Structures are given as C-alpha cells and as structure tokens.
Amino acid sequence: MSDKCKTYYLTTPIYYVNDVPHIGHAYTTIIADTIARYARLKGIDTFFLTGTDEHGQKIEEAARKRGKSPKEYADEISSKFKALWDEFEISYDKFIRTTDSEHIKGVQKAFMQMYEKGDIYKDYYEGHYCVSCESFVAPSQLVNDELCPDCGRPTRIIKEESYFFRLSKYQDRILSWLKEKKPILPEARANEVIRFVEEGLKDLSITRTSFEWGIKLPKELNDPKHVVYVWLDALFNYLTALGYGSDDETLLKKYWPAKLHIVGKDILKFHAVYWPAFLMSINYELPKIIAAHGWWTRDGEKMSKSKGNVINPKEVADAYGLENFRYFMLREVPFGADGDFSEKALIDRINNDLGNDLGNLLNRIIGMAYKYFDGKISSQKVEKYYSKELNEAKEIIGKIEQTYLWKMQIHKYLEELWKILSIGNKAIDTYKPWEMMKNNQEEKAMALLGLIANLLAMVAIYLHSVMPKTTSKIANTLGFEINTEKFNEINENKLLNDFVIKKIPPLFPKIEKPLMKKAEIKEPVDLITIDEFFKAELKVGEIVAAEEIKKSKKLLRVEVDLGEGRVRQIIAGIKEYYTPDELVGTQVCVVSNLKPAKLMGYVSEGMLLGAKDENGFSLIRPEKKKKLGTKIK
Numbered sequence: 179m180s181d182k183c184k185t186y187y188l189t190t191p192i193y194y195v196n197d198v199p200h201i202g203h204a205y206t207t208i209i210a211d212t213i214a215r216y217a218r219l220k221g222i223d224t225f226f227l228t229g230t231d232e233h234g235q236k237i238e239e240a241a242r243k244r245g246k247s248p249k250e251y252a253d254e255i256s257s258k259f260k261a262l263w264d265e266f267e268i269s270y271d272k273f274i275r276t277t278d279s280e281h282i283k284g285v286q287k288a289f290m291q292m293y294e295k296g297d298i299y300k301d302y303y304e305g306h307y308c309v310s311c312e313s314f315v316a317p318s319q320l321v322n323d324e325l326c327p328d329c330g331r332p333t334r335i336i337k338e339e340s341y342f343f344r345l346s347k348y349q350d351r352i353l354s355w356l357k358e359k360k361p362i363l364p365e366a367r368a369n370e371v372i373r374f375v376e377e378g379l380k381d382l383s384i385t386r387t388s389f390e391w392g393i394k395l396p397k398e399l400n401d402p403k404h405v406v407y408v409w410l411d412a413l414f415n416y417l418t419a420l421g422y423g424s425d426d427e428t429l430l431k432k433y434w435p436a437k438l439h440i441v442g443k444d445i446l447k448f449h450a451v452y453w454p455a456f457l458m459s460i461n462y463e464l465p466k467i468i469a470a471h472g473w474w475t476r477d478g479e480k481m482s483k484s485k486g487n488v489i490n491p492k493e494v495a496d497a498y499g500l501e502n503f504r505y506f507m508l509r510e511v512p513f514g515a516d517g518d519f520s521e522k523a524l525i526d527r528i529n530n531d532l533g534n535d536l537g538n539l540l541n542r543i544i545g546m547a548y549k550y551f552d553g554k555i556s557s558q559k560v561e562k563y564y565s566k567e568l569n570e571a572k573e574i575i576g577k578i579e580q581t582y583l584w585k586m587q588i589h590k591y592l593e594e595l596w597k598i599l600s601i602g603n604k605a606i607d608t609y610k611p612w613e614m615m616k617n618n619q620e621e622k623a624m625a626l627l628g629l630i631a632n633l634l635a636m637v638a639i640y641l642h643s644v645m646p647k648t649t650s651k652i653a654n655t656l657g658f659e660i661n662t663e664k665f666n667e668i669n670e671n672k673l674l675n676d677f678v679i680k681k682i683p684p685l686f687p688k689i690e691k692p693l694m695k696k697a698e699i700k701e702p703v704d705l706i707t708i709d710e711f712f713k714a715e716l717k718v719g720e721i722v723a724a725e726e727i728k729k730s731k732k733l734l735r736v737e738v739d740l741g742e743g744r745v746r747q748i749i750a751g752i753k754e755y756y757t758p759d760e761l762v763g764t765q766v767c768v769v770s771n772l773k774p775a776k777l778m779g780y781v782s783e784g785m786l787l788g789a790k791d792e793n794g795f796s797l798i799r800p801e802k803k804k805k806l807g808t809k810i811k
C-alpha cells in the first residue's frame with residue numbers, strides 16, 4: 179500500500195453458517211483484525227467488514243437435518259460467530275449477513291444490471307456439483323470421475339434450467355488484470371489462478387432451481403423458481419455492506435475499491451476470477467489485493483468433525499490468553515503456507531518469544547533501573563553511546579511495513595521485530611551495565627537503559643495491532659500511550675522523554691504444562707459401521723424388583739423382565755441416584771447381550787443405559803411404554 183492511501187477497506191470471507199466457528203475462521207479474522215488495527219494506528223480511515231454467508235443448498239440441508247428452518251438455523255449460528263468476534267474484541271466496523279434485506283436488494287440490483295448488459299442468459303446446466311464447496315465442477319476437474327477436486331467429497335449430478343453469466347467474455351480482461359496488477363498474494367499462488375484462466379473460462383451457472391433457500395431473482399424477470407447461486411450472492415456482500423443497491427452510497431463512494439480481501443486458499447478462485455468478472459460487468463473498480471492464506475491442521479492431521487480434532491479457538495484463548503494465541507497464529511506459519519496447531523508449539527512460542535525475548539527484556543530494565551537509578555530512565559545519551567544499535571533498529575522499523583506488512587508477510591514482520599529485541603538483549607549481555615556501575619560509568623549505563631527502553635517502545639508500537647492490550651501495558655510501563663501521534667513520533671525516530679519506569683508483574687508467566695483441559699481436547703473418535711453398532715443388542719425391559727447391596731455405596735441389584743420368560747439380574751451403579759422403590763415398575767433400556775460379569779459376588783447379566791453430567795445421572799427410558807423385549811435401534 180502506498181503512503182498516499184487515505185481510506186482502507188478490508189474484508190474477511192463471510193463464514194458459512196453450517197458449522198460453528200473454528201480455528202480456521204479465527205485465523206482469517208485475526209489476520210484481518212491485525213491489518214485493520216495497524217491501518218487505524220497509522221491514522222488511515224479504515225473500514226473492516228466481516229459477516230456470515232447464509233444461503234445455499236448446504237445451509238438448507240444442514241438446517242433440515244436439525245429439524246430447523248434455514249433462517250432459524252442461520253440466526254443461531256450467525257450469532258455464535260458474532261459473539262465470538264465480540265469476545266475476541268475483533269474491531270470490525272460491520273457484520274453483514276446475506277439474509278439482511280439491504281444485501282438481498284443489492285444482489286438483485288447487480289443481477290439485473292448484468293442481465294440488462296447482456297451478460298446473463300438462460301439455458302440448462304447439466305453436470306457435477308459439490309454441495310460442500312457450493313461449486314460447479316467441470317468433468318476434466320473431477321477426481322476419479324466423481325470426486326470434488328477441492329474437498330474430495332462425492333459430487334452430485336444435477337440437471338436443471340439455469341441462468342448463466344458470460345464469464346468467458348471476461349477471460350482476457352481477467353488475465354491481463356492478474357498479470358499486470360498482480361493482485362494476488364503470496365505471488366506464488368497467482369500462477370495456479372492464471373493457469374486456471376488460461377485453460378479457458380466457461381460461462382458460469384448462476385441460478386439454481388432444485389431448492390429454495392436463496393435470493394429470488396429480480397421481480398422484473400418473473401421467474402420465481404430460480405434462486406441466485408450462493409457464490410454470486412456471497413461475493414456481492416463486499417459491495418452491499420457499503421450500501422450498493424441502497425439509497426445511500428456514501429460509504430461505497432468513500433471506501434470502494436477494497437484494498438484487501440483476505441481469503442483461504444480454497445476460495446481464491448472465486449475471489450480472483452468470478453468476483454472481478456462480476457465487477458467488470460457492473461463497471462466497478464477491482465479490488466487491489468486478494469491475499470490467500472493456508473490451512474491449519476492439528477498435530478499434523480487435517481481437522482474434521484468426524485475425527486473430533488477440530489480446534490475451538492475460544493478454548494485455546496481461554497487457556498493461553500487471547501493475545502498470546504493471536505501472536506502464535508501470526509508468527510508460527512508463513513502467510514500462505516499450511517500450519518500445524520499443537521499445544522507444544524504454542525507453549526514454546528509463549529515461553530521463548532514472549533517470555534524470554536520480550537518479557538524478560540522488560541523485566542531486566544525494570545530491575546536495573548530501580549537498582550541503579552530509582553527507576554529513572556533517560557534517552558539523552560543513547561545516540562552518544564549506542565548509535566550503532568539504535569540505527570540497526572531504525573533500519574528494521576523503516577522497512578517492515580512496506581516490505582512485510584502490506585505484503586501480508588506477517589510472520590516475517592514479526593521476525594524482524596524480534597530482531598530488535600535481540601539487539602536489546604545482546605546489548606545488555608555485551609556491555610554489562612553492572613560492570614559499568616562498578617567502574618563509575620553511570621552515564622553509559624543509563625544510556626544503555628535508555629536504548630533498551632526505546633527498543634521496547636518501537637516493538638510495543640509495531641506489535642500493537644497483534645497484541646493490543648499487552649503492548650499498551652508495556653507502553654504504560656515506559657510512560658507513554660500508544661496512539662497515532664506516538665506512532666508517527668517513533669517513525670520519525672524521536673526518542674522517549676525521560677521517565678520513571680513502572681514495575682509490573684511478569685507479562686508472560688512461564689507455562690510448565692499444557693493448559694487445555696484434557697476433556698476438551700477431543701481425541702480422534704473412531705467411527706464404527708452400522709454393523710458394528712448392531713452388534714450391541716439393546717432392549718426395553720421393566721424393573722420388577724430392586725434392592726440395595728449393603729456392602730456397596732454405589733450398587734443396586736435389580737431384576738429386569740425383558741419378555742424372555744425369566745427375569746435377569748443386573749447389578750447397576752445407580753444407588754446414589756435412585757431408591758429401589760422408585761425403580762420398581764418402570765421401564766428401562768438394557769444392553770442385553772453383554773457377557774455376564776460378577777460384581778461384589780453377584781452375577782450381572784446386562785447393563786442399564788443412562789446418562790450422567792454435572793447435574794447427576796438419569797436412566798434412559800422409552801418415551802412411551804413399549805412391549806417388554808422390544809429391540810432398540
């Protein structure tokens with residue numbers, strides 16, 4: 179980004195509401211939040227958009243599975259995203275939902291505009307569709323003639339009437355835009371998009387008729403059975419959020435074009451090919467940068483619900499601190515590459531980078547300032563004694579924004595900041611202020627503390643957008659506040675005024691062992707087949723007798739009739755929750771093909787099903803009375 183830039187509009191993808199927020203969503207959002215905070219700190223008028231993507235077949239099916247209407251379901255999940263971002267203090271300016279009426283109006287307006295331009299025509303779509311990616315898949319892209327090349331799931335064959343967008347018409351313009359403006363970051367990713375366009379763009383089906391959960395076509399087209407393809411609907415959020423399609427286009431005039439769309443690598447094609455084509459069709463300027471990040475895995479494995487290894491970002495932030503988590507995600511993985519989450523890697527970053535390099539440097543000068551100078555620190559002689567160290571640090575500050583931050587090389591940006599900390603730590607070890615104090619070199623020792631304080635001030639300011647609260651605490655210790663004025667001062671190489679350093683407790687106490695509760699780190703669940711499930715024989719029975727086992731605190735002896743012409747004896751650990759009297763005459767669910775076992779000398783011929791949580795235990799019973807021996811399936 180150039181220094182002349184007056185406004186800065188950046189966006190995250192809008193998240194599908196078929197699932198609750200996970201670490202991948204948090205990653206994209208935290209990157210965007212960091213960039214937004216940085217731009218604001220520089221004094222740039224910034225607009226940061228996030229939100230939820232709520233239409234489409236995937237959401238309709240997810241809602242139906244849960245017995246909810248799509249809107250009810252979308253309301254529920256969308257509010258979870260919003261609540262998490264609020265808890266994480268994500269500094270978004272607008273949270274858009276594609277079910278917002280202004281958005282719907284905007285999409286219909288765009289559709290009509292493209293239609294009137296002659297870019298939309300009606301035909302039939304026959305081919306493969308991946309519901310999970312909400313994506314049409316060309317036969318040549320299919321894996322094993324059937325699977326989606328992006329997510330590996332089976333595609334469905336659909337044949338339906340559809341409106342098409344003349345994507346092919348824009349092929350050359352998209353290609354020259356990609357090649358000349360180089361809007362994709364990291365640049366290495368651009369090649370695959372360019373190749374995709376060069377292979378030839380086919381017109382894109384942009385309406386569906388086989389389900390209902392989507393935006394209807396503009397009334398003028400009088401074609402009520404079609405809904406707008408979810409990706410066209412979703413991409414336009416970047417414009418409708420600013421008022422496109424409404425009576426008030428002030429924000430649109432002020433902020434468009436977007437300076438930055440942050441996306442995951444899986445959705446780059448939609449943003450770098452379809453989106454510019456739509457924009458060209460309605461004569462809007464194209465976004466400046468589309469930055470694609472990689473994917474997070476867990477302990478080396480792809481995260482998935484069925485494996486039970488999906489990381490809940492709130493659990494990580496609760497255990498390790500939100501800002502430490504932010505730092506970890508941004509530092510651990512080169513932007514664009516895939517990254518692995520492990521608690522060990524997170525703990526290492528906190529203990530080493532944050533605790534040793536940053537926290538200790540601050541503690542060291544607090545300690546020395548009080549030992550030698552009653553807490554006073556002065557920058558007045560820093561340039562006299564330590565111009566080499568100071569200049570090295572200034573050089574880093576001078577380049578990190580343009581070379582790394584706006585290029586989305588945030589991990590490098592942080593690495594460079596850490597070099598400033600290492601200049602500081604090394605200076606203390608090399609110059610040994612304790613020896614200077616012994617040798618009456620007080621002025622030089624004071625200058626060294628001044629040097630370190632200024633290095634820490636630089637780091638606090640430039641780390642602020644990643645760790646806002648922690649760096650504000652550091653600044654407070656060093657006697658200043660972080661704001662645009664201070665940012666500019668540091669940028670202009672102005673040193674700190676003399677001040678008395680404040681004592682604070684360590685910012686990053688050492689973490690000795692993993693902090694995420696074991697129960698919450700779900701171990702991969704092994705899936706079973708239906709045949710394996712049916713190996714367990716479950717039946718309805720009635721308790722005909724029950725008595726306490728005197729010697730045991732937990733066990734009751736019950737007799738259960740499973741309609742077998744005899745009663746079975748079952749020893750159940752339910753004494754704390756039920757008296758024998760309340761059990762007799764009630765129906766229960768029984769695992770009836772367990773191998774008999776002996777408990778406290780009694781043979782047990784089965785097991786009662788129950789559920790236990792923090793509120794106690796309850797037996798599982800049929801909702802209505804059932805014939806004894808009825809199979810449960």
Ligand code: MSP
Pocket residue numbers: 190191192193194201202203205206231412413415440441442443444445472473474475481
């Ligand atoms: N709704 C579309 C985006 C429409 S934007 C106009 C969508 N939603 S999503 O919820 O499936 O994904 C949102 C973002 O989360 C994507 O950028 C995706 O790359 C990212 N991630 C989802 N899982 C991820 C990881 N495991 N790791 C990192 N990010 C991943 O796509």
